[in-house]
Amino acid sequence: MILAAKYARENNVPYLGICLGMQISVIEYARSVLGLDKANSNEFDPATPNPVVIFMPEGSRTHMGSTMRLGSRRTLFQTHDCVSSKLYRNSEYVDERHRHRYEVNPEMIGILEEAGLQFVGRDETGRRMEILELPGHPYYVGVQFHPEFKSRPGRPSALFLGLILAATGQLEAYLGHYQNGI
Numbered sequence: 001m002i003l004a005a006k007y008a009r010e011n012n013v014p015y016l017g018i019c020l021g022m023q024i025s026v027i028e029y030a031r032s033v034l035g036l037d038k039a040n041s042n043e044f045d046p047a048t049p050n051p052v053v054i055f056m057p058e059g060s061r062t063h064m065g066s067t068m069r070l071g072s073r074r075t076l077f078q079t080h081d082c083v084s085s086k087l088y089r090n091s092e093y094v095d096e097r098h099r100h101r102y103e104v105n106p107e108m109i110g111i112l113e114e115a116g117l118q119f120v121g122r123d124e125t126g127r128r129m130e131i132l133e134l135p136g137h138p139y140y141v142g143v144q145f146h147p148e149f150k151s152r153p154g155r156p157s158a159l160f161l162g163l164i165l166a167a168t169g170q171l172e173a174y175l176g177h178y179q180n181g182i
């Protein structure tokens, strides 16, 4: 998975990383771009010197059933100047469903953003990362939530639509049309 994320990032291949897929893209970026060779998630390496993905602090380590962050939660867009905000039609926020125990380490956001990754969607506290993007890439999007849970035939999730549009070379035209109010 890390190699797939790296390949997509370096070769301008459209990428939509969901949940673990977003966490993987953060690990890959930390290793390749920040040069933190041992960067990892505590899920895979509890002793990593560079934990870029960590167990959510409010979860219980001993009661498995209750540790998961589940169900519909709100993501606030930090900017409208990003692909995912445009795909969600410039909404202030989006409610999507969740199913995870680990999250991007809030302590690492500054250094990751300085190196170019942008966390354009966050929860209401601002400390939980929900959407990342890589500016300049045709479509490199990671989401902590699961857009597939609310996606329906004939009414696809904005982010799946974006992935297909990017893969078929139609994303820019689509976003341009939408911005022009068509």
Ligand SMILES: NC(=O)CC[C@H](N)C(=O)O
Binding pocket: 018, 019, 020, 021, 043, 099, 100, 101, 102, 103
């Ligand atoms: N649904 C997932 O991909 C889970 C990702 C990861 N294992 C977590 O709990 O955060």
